[in-house]
Amino acid sequence: MDRLDYSIIELFTEQPGVSVLSAARELGVARPTIQARLNRMREKGILIDIVPKLAPDPMGFPVQAMTMLQIDQRIGHGGLHDDLLAVPEVIDFSTMAGPWDILLRIVARSNSDLQRVIDKIARLEAVSRTSTSIVLRDLARNRLLPLMDEATKDTGSPGRSS
Structure with a gap:
């Protein structure tokens, strides 16, 4: 995993309905690169699925x-x-x-x-x-982005700037 993987997951987390093509444009990489990264993260078990968050x-x-x-x-x-x-x-x-x-x-x-x-x-x-x-109130749920950020620090690949 590297910073591009993090940027891909961050984008899909913030915009669950984003298309692979739109993600590629926003991140400045080719569409096949995004698809290949998503496929690889699924194969490794890092990415289970990208689904919308539902509020009960x-x-x-x-x-x-x-x-x-x-x-x-x-x-x-x-x-x-x-x-x-x-x-x-x-x-x-x-x-x-x-x-x-x-x-x-x-x-x-x-x-x-x-x-x-x-x-x-x-x-x-x-x-x-x-x-x-x-x-009473959810304060933080499913906080995996900070963990992924930590796992991908200092990998050298460019990603979205925050």
Whole structure:
């Protein structure tokens, strides 16, 4: 990865709908160069996908919460992955080490709707306990550009100037 890779990701992050041709023009490189860089970052697993960021609040889901799950160790994770994917209000989840096994980010239409979603999750066979905290305000989410900036420092390739 170099500064051009960083500039490409920065541009697509700031302008999710930008075309490869427009990105090439803005960054002053050939369109095939942009496409080749995107393909290479996908092949290496650096770039999973370039998708628009969706905001749940304007879609009618203004309540966000972080819910931690403990799973019944006798049952294990088993089908829990698919069970959680079947709950549309679960927008992110990860396994964890420590006293809790899974961390969920969930959204809801209201606090009472949040209770409905938590109850639905708590009834899943593998779940033995839940703990939920309501998100008051997102201060920073998915902050990967500073990490990528750090990873590409001093590589010598020109990119966009900030």
